[in-house]
Amino acid sequence: MAVTISLLAVAPFSVGAAPAGDEARRRDRLVSTTIEARGVKDPRVLKAMRAVPRHLLIPERYRGEAHGDHPVPIGHGQTISQPYIVAFMSEIIGVKEGDRVLEIGTGSGYQAAVLAEMGANVFTIEIVPELARRAAVDLREIGYAGIETREGDGYFGWPEKAPFDAIVVTAAADRIPPPLVEQLADGGRMIIPVGPPMGEQFLLLVTKQGERVRTKQILPVRFVPLTRR
């Protein structure tokens, strides 16, 4: 069954964040009623999803949307991903404590924060300079100073920090850059949404065993575009 990874239920006016306790309760409800209910079982993923203050990585005017199961605009035509997809990708990639994980497409920094909360050493690259700078500041401010951020073209990966146990690509692609495959450790896994930036996509899991690279289609997803504001 197809999964809608994006909805356009964006309030047309600024909505401020609720008090911290309320936000935690909302996150807890989201995880229980949506993410767990839809099949994400890994307790470390669920714990991380409950812990990361998603609302603090969202532009202030959209913070009231932080705990809906849909993406939210973060500027430059980009979005912070739907929570379910973040949880699903975090589970399927099988991150273990201490794993080195490369993320391509920092965006808001939310996926990086979830991976860091699961105990991974996270390295993240963003091509849009403004987003890269903002995510670096936000992640530091909310306590994820250990995440290494970088501004640049994700095509090249981060050779100085390779090899990686896992690579998470958050932007839809029509090809898998060879440097990313190269920088994947033996036994490493890469999750990547495949397809056009709008329309139908599927999540692809890439695994590397020695010199052998295998792929597996995981989940069809459909993208709904968001209004650029």
Next chain:
Amino acid sequence: MNNAVSKAAPRKDGPGLALVSAGVTAWQIVLMQALGWVGWYHFAYLVIALALLGFGASGTFLTLARERLVRSSGLVARTAAALSAAGMALAPLLAGGGATAPDIYLLFVDARHAALLGVACAALAIPFFLSGLAIGVVLTSGAAHAGRLYAWNLAGSGAGGVAGWLLLSVLQSSEALAIVALFPLCGALLFRMERGMRGIVSGSCAVLAAIAVIAALVMPGGLQPSQFKGISRLLDLPGASVVLDEPNPRGRLQIVETPAFRPAPPTSLRFAGEFPVQRAVLLDGNLRGSLLADHAAPGAVAPFDDALESVAWAMGARRNVLLIESGGEGLAAWAIAKGAESVVCVEPHPAVARALARVLPAGATVVRRDPRDVLSARGVLRDVIRFPIAGSFGGSAGMHAVGEQFLFTAEAFAAALDRLADDGVIVATAWTEQPERNAPRLLATMIEGLTRAGVSEPRAHIAAIRSWSATTFVAKRTALNAADTEAIRGFCSRLEFDSLVLGGEIVEDWERFHEVPGSALTEQLRAVLDGDIASAEAAAGGAFRLGPATDDRPYFSQFLRITHLPRIARESGWRSAPFVEMGYLVVALSAPLLLVAALALVVAPISRVGWSGGSRWATSLFAAGLGLGFMFVEIGLIARLTLFLGGALPAAATVLTTLLLAAGAGSAFSQRFRAEPRTLTKIALGVAAVCISLGVATSFAPEGWSAPAAVRMVVAALAIVPVALVMGMAFPTLLRSLETAEPSHVPWAWAVNGCASVVAPSLAVLIAVNAGHVAVFAAAAGAYTVSALAATGMRSTSSRSNPR
């Protein structure tokens, strides 16, 4: 009263009338390209419908306020033409200018864009309404000079089509729109000047319009492409800039440079080199291909070594290679490096062909012709004929679902097979999607092509291999032999691709490297190989059509059965469901919406005048039949001639211009007939017969005929003239008949005809997509037959004179 009016309407209004008429036709043509660049190709049909809506509404308005308008005909004509000019200059900025522009992709997720589309349609219909009013009031008030004025009107309309085409040859569409607005402005200035307050009012309007047109001329470029178009997404990348922007009536060419654009063919994950940076080639804002910065640089063409399509080279030496719409020189350079003596790149778009010719390596040439012409032409037999990749990546080809694709039809593959050397292969690739649609249809279309080419066991001639992102099919004139199969297996094993179809059967371990859990792909392909399309469709849930595309139904990217949309919506949510096949849905939805608009703006106001007498249904049916029939023929001809004329816009320009001119001449000629129901029946039956023959005749458009575009346009126009002449006779004869037998029916005939014309383009597209082009002509014949039957129920002049 009429006599008095006629005296006030000197024949000097002819040149002004011609300019206004020219503006209307030219604006339609330029607007189609402008909105196609901003949004999508579907606007072409919408522009035609809006033009008819505007004209229909102006006819209704003229009917309701005839006396007052005709009394002030000079003021009305001059003012309406001037305001029309202002509207032509400004309305496109509202419809395609950033914040106020509707985005089709957002229609189903953001109600604001549905409202914006409504506003845009209203804004675009207003210039047509005003032009229609200016033309209508001049023709009505100048009844004494009707023949002469009508001739100016027709000449202007025809010249407008040519002018629109020429303007798009030298100017960007945004600039051309402003230039076109000068036509009705100059027309307004040429209309007779009135004195006193009326002169001041109309003069002021002309001045205001001149300011608007000059502003649009001085500051063109207010149009902005949708954020989801290729051009927008490329310009979002760092360091992106447009290095070439060239106008062309067949599509605006833009070349964009950015260090982050690294396209690649479907390539093995074994490839460890670098995908080179390339320049993006875009047509009307959509990505068409890419050009290497330097194909001789080390590693520049290395990805092709590990590309899926290279399987054709693994099967044997390839000396003569034909690359159809390759979109770049990379594959040509690679083929030469692999030993090709001749590589011919077929590129129908003149500007793209020029850009390609500048960078092609020695040994490669570019042929600027329609691919189907090249495939049908006699000459060198090819070792490889490579088709462009079918479907947008990931299966979002739905935006193109209602666009004709004559390259991916059974006839095209049959022609390609005929041009192959004995050991040559056709290579065609489809992107992967979920559920699979492109690959099964591509296989079905290739098998149908082979069958039409006389191959008795097509499955033995075809092989398929797949990567994580695409499936490539190869087809030969002869059955694949053991050596071919061995070469394909070796190629797949080396590059970790999966063999999918070999020896006419599905390969058992088809998921050796790339797993697709739960996929129905093999069931679909097995059913297609067995010729059982119904089972192939059922394997994927029945929501998608997978039968072969043909020249009669050349909609390779149209899959969705609209009846299954609710199920898809239940599974994925209503907001995302339309994205399965947006283009088809937009057309399907536009038909009822346009009907409502036409009923509200054209028909409902007429109810104020009422009507009396019998045979109202007969009048309505006759008028509706003509409206539907005429537009079905128009849209059918545009769709059908797209192949012959090498594009939708040249087809639209040729058909619109010729139909206007010839139908007008037919209208003038019809004055010689007695306006009786019997005459109407004969004319309608005549047109119905011609429609059938037209559908059949256009199925035999000459392929492989090497003639310049202009010559083709003339030939197409000459073929249309006889049909259009007869079609043009029907409505004026109806009006003359009603004038004497049932005068109160005249405005209703106009209104019902206008209403049917507005909704007909969308209906024609839906018929073409679902049943084919011949069915559109059959529907036209049916509509005219209904008119013929309706005429038998109409009252004749004599029956009114001698009421029973």
